[in-house]
Amino acid sequence: MYCLKLRYQVKKVNDFFMIQDCITSEAVMAFKVKDIAFNKLKEIIYHGIEETAEEPEAKLGKQLLKKDADLFIQYEKKESRELLNLVRNYTEFFSSYFISTEAIQEYLEFSESIIDTGKVFTIQLFLEGKFPNVQDFLEKLPFVKTIYSEQQQAEVDLLIGTQKEITEIENIENFATYVLALSCQETSLEIGPLINATKFEVPDFQIEKEHDAAIMHHEELLMCFFLERILFIQLFNLYNKMRQNEFFPTRNKVCINRMDLQGYSEMVTLYPKYLVEFVV
Incomplete structure (x- = not known):
């Protein structure tokens, strides 16, 4: 054809x-x-x-x-x-x-x-079963292959996990260079930040706000809309090729208010993994 x-x-x-x-x-x-x-x-x-x-x-x-x-x-x-x-x-x-x-x-x-x-990008998932519709969505994306194993893989383009799972993985940079957090809080849905785990420390997430928050089906579908675009920009190396890309979750997170469904970007402080001290 x-x-x-x-x-x-x-x-x-x-x-x-x-x-x-x-x-x-x-x-x-x-x-x-x-x-x-x-x-x-x-x-x-x-x-x-x-x-x-x-x-x-x-x-x-x-x-x-x-x-x-x-x-x-x-x-x-x-x-x-x-x-x-x-x-x-x-x-x-x-x-x-x-x-x-x-x-x-x-x-x-x-x-x-x-x-x-026909190459696809490999994504390893650590979602604790909390986002079943997101998982189903990722499995159907034509440019993504999903892995659910908790073991380190030979080659992974991106790791997507809950904030809790990402925090608990030791030496996370060995799993994937880039890490993306998903979270359902009491008042908001959150995607990001997208972290280069070889360069930056995993930030302190507000995990306690996730414990009793249950996501609804249509809310997951809304997250999928944002997630597809984020993954496409990241995996097709578009971040440094385009302008007006402030909504992309590098050093910030995309938040969706669960009451009015308005989206906004919230800054997240990331600290370098390796600091160099200069002696004067």
């Missing part, structure tokens, strides 16, 4: 449709057609042109493929197409936030290699 390469995006300007290079912002193809649904056309050429499809948008997609096949890439594996769908949606959204053309080009090359090889 042929899909438009991540580098290219479908745009609509007045009565014209065009395919634009999101690195150079140049139009590589422009066309004007009647009785074509723009959003349906995008869906087809972004996520797969089927040879047997007969609707007008699919026929146009096949014509575009025939006109310039270099704009498209073929993915046969279902896993690659599922991953492409998610990456494409985020690429469309994030493209205007990159700080440079070099940054977006690095991201696109990395993403295409992940999609092509």
Whole structure:
């Protein structure tokens, strides 16, 4: 199945449709057609042109493929197409936030290699069974493989745990470089901070506020919304490639008020794991 390469995006300007290079912002193809649904056309050429499809948008997609096949890439594996769908949606959204053309080009090359090889990122979970819907959500993410073992693994990209579990793991940097805490407090849901455990000490969490707090199903689904975006930014190395990323939980945590569901960012003080003393 042929899909438009991540580098290219479908745009609509007045009565014209065009395919634009999101690195150079140049139009590589422009066309004007009647009785074509723009959003349906995008869906087809972004996520797969089927040879047997007969609707007008699919026929146009096949014509575009025939006109310039270099704009498209073929993915046969279902896993690659599922991953492409998610990456494409985020690429469309994030493209205007990159700080440079070099940054977006690095991201696109990395993403295409992940999609092509079907590589997934490994996440080790220490959630004490407190977030079953979050666990189910992570298991279904096309770019994530979850591990529940409490033993140290050979290679882990990220460890996600409750504040209590993260605090109790000795030498946590041996488990994973990055650690992300989840918490259900009496008045708020908390995600983060995202800690580089090789550089910073695990902060003092307010674990006592978790004891009697039970999370509700829809609250977990809300956490999943934030969690997916955080994981995508972290695992696809986007944090230093984009601007206006203050809501990302590095040295802070994302909090959701359980009463009014408003989200806000709360600063967390992190102390370096190794301090160097200078003698004057």
